[in-house]
Amino acid sequence: MDCRFFREQIVLESYDELDAAAKKSLKAHLQTCRECEQFQVNLNETQQTLDQWEEVDRPTDIEALHEAIRSKSLSWPPQLPAWRWLSWGVEACLILVISLSALAWIGVGVKWEDRGLTLRIGQEAVPEITAQELVRLLQAERHATQAEIVKQLQGALDEFSEQLQVHLDERQKQTNAQLTLIYQGLQSQRVQDLELIRQELQHLAGATEAEFLESHRVLEFILASHVSGIQKNTE
Amino acid sequence: MEKSDEALMLQLQAGHLRSFDTLVRRWEKPLLNYCYRMVNDITLAEDLRQDVFLRIYRSAKAYRPTAQFSTWLYRIATNLCLDTLAKHQRRKETPIDVYLESESEGFDEKLVDPSDTPDAALVKKETKNCVRSALARLPEDLRVVVTLRHYNGMKFREIAEIVGGPISTVKSRMTAGIERLSRMLSKQE
């Protein structure tokens, strides 16, 4: 084998990307070839010189980035993924379920209740962060700068966000399990009882009877189309 | 426990915006340095970094965790850097290393280790400028490979995925790139 080949091996070895056998044959060549040995020395020097261009650290202006996203009219937050592998009927059902679930999730917000301002996740209030606490926080920080108060509030929001994420993760698990059931039911045609699916979906979406009624007509149409689609296919 | 990039992308997909910010914070430094070494202009590199993040955001909807996030990120960055370099060459016909002198001195000063003696600091700065100039003169296909491997620690297998070519080509480009740099840098010393 020629030196050209071994030069490449020398480079690979210097980045720790050479296997043991190749290392062994390279070592043997280096013992007999002064030119390649010199190449290895030069390579080390070059690499050390390259390291003189150290990394720079300029943090991203996150606010400017968010602003750029808004100004380019990119939706914020991003859309939910499309469920391309499902047939359109089931896909439509899933989208409906997801939008209803999203409705429940939109329940997240700041609300005045008897005990004051409360941040809510879905149906469950989060008692940890109340108006009193926010006020106490602000009072304690009365002599603080506005930036500091904002920072404190940001901390509270971060904590809330963490809790929300745990909730969403849990919700996602439930959703996946229930969607699988529904999907399997539709696929196997074992579940043909629209009422059963309706109850399942309503429960899944965490919607009230009234909220669900409006969507029900749409759902019925979608399911009916889907069932007739299955029947046509099996005829 | 720290979440993987892929897990954060899936959370972003589900609308969890903080995941995007976490990804930005995690990747801002290596990404900036990659773009900087590719285009040799820090301001341009910052713009490119923002563009990469915008594209990541825009593509979140279609993201599938089939490939490593890092290779995807660097593929976007590489394409944007190469496009930018092509545009500059068409517009100005000026080699990109004219930027060397145009950058603010204050920025470079920050890179100097305060423990260095004045002489050592000067030598370090000069060496750094030599490296910048040598890398800028390297053909782009070699520069991509050298930068990703030497500075960003990507494996040859990953670089092959990023540039979309066989791993053998990546390895021979690395060798050719290092050989050329070695010649350019030894001449300057």
Ligand SMILES: [Zn+2]
């Ligand atoms: Zn040899």
